[in-house]
Amino acid sequence: MNLSPESLAALRLDYAQRGLDLNELDADPLVQFRAWLAEAHSQKVIEPNAMILSTVSSDGQPWSRTVLLKACDERGFVFFTNYAGFKAQHLSREPRAALTFWWGALERQVNITGRISQTARDESESYFRVRPLASQLGAWASPQSAVLESREALEQLFAETKARFEGQEVPCPSDWGGYVLEPETIEFWQGRRSRLHDRFRFTRSEEGDWKIQRLAP
Numbered sequence: 001m002n003l004s005p006e007s008l009a010a011l012r013l014d015y016a017q018r019g020l021d022l023n024e025l026d027a028d029p030l031v032q033f034r035a036w037l038a039e040a041h042s043q044k045v046i047e048p049n050a051m052i053l054s055t056v057s058s059d060g061q062p063w064s065r066t067v068l069l070k071a072c073d074e075r076g077f078v079f080f081t082n083y084a085g086f087k088a089q090h091l092s093r094e095p096r097a098a099l100t101f102w103w104g105a106l107e108r109q110v111n112i113t114g115r116i117s118q119t120a121r122d123e124s125e126s127y128f129r130v131r132p133l134a135s136q137l138g139a140w141a142s143p144q145s146a147v148l149e150s151r152e153a154l155e156q157l158f159a160e161t162k163a164r165f166e167g168q169e170v171p172c173p174s175d176w177g178g179y180v181l182e183p184e185t186i187e188f189w190q191g192r193r194s195r196l197h198d199r200f201r202f203t204r205s206e207e208g209d210w211k212i213q214r215l216a217p
């Protein structure tokens with residue numbers, strides 16, 4: 001059954017779980033991020049490492065899609081993808097992006113912006129080696145973002161790839177690998193009652209230290 005326009009307009013939740021104070025935040029936003037990610041994981045948020053990645057095409061059109069965070073360390077936020085698809089085309093012209101995490105069960109959002117670069121080849125290869133076989137084959141079989149004639153055409157490409165690598169280790173394709181987003185801003189958002197949410201934005205200075213500001217919701 002469809003939601004009526006009235007029901008859709010009336011869908012809302014008052015966020016009441018908890019607040020967020022400046023003194024609860026670690027001075028290093030990456031440490032803080034990892035603590036929130038671990039909490040999302042322990043609270044059984046589905047795919048807590050799923051993040052919306054936004055990039056900008058050459059004509060200034062923003063595009064968003066979900067990718068999985070696979071590492072978060074002093075360099076920043078790492079994900080893996082095809083190096084020839086739409087997002088890679090955007091990033092080769094405009095190597096900046098935004099990431100958004102929404103952990104509904106915790107009434108939390110994290111927004112990140114920064115510059116992006118490809119990970120070192122050996123990091124992409126090491127991660128590729130630990131992916132399940134079907135994902136390795138999929139990376140070879142799928143010309144990410146290309147138009148397909150049909151579902152059968154994709155399955156045919158997968159079957160051909162499977163036959164090609166039968167009995168062998170599947171190498172990492174040259175057009176597949178990681179990106180690391182080096183954060184310039186990281187915002188922590190905690191839902192509160194009456195839409196009076198708590199927001200703290202960390203902004204990195206040229207020297208590399210972080211300034212924190214509370215923002216209006």
Ligand SMILES: Cc1cc2nc3c(=O)[nH]c(=O)nc-3n(C[C@H](O)[C@H](O)[C@H](O)COP(=O)(O)O)c2cc1C
Binds near residue numbers: 081088145
């Ligand atoms: C939960 C979830 C996780 C995903 N993780 C990835 C990922 O880690 N890497 C990836 O290339 N695509 C991932 N995808 C698919 C992307 O959202 C997207 O469809 C694909 O990367 C093609 O994007 P593009 O055409 O804009 O380049 C994921 C999708 C979902 C829903």
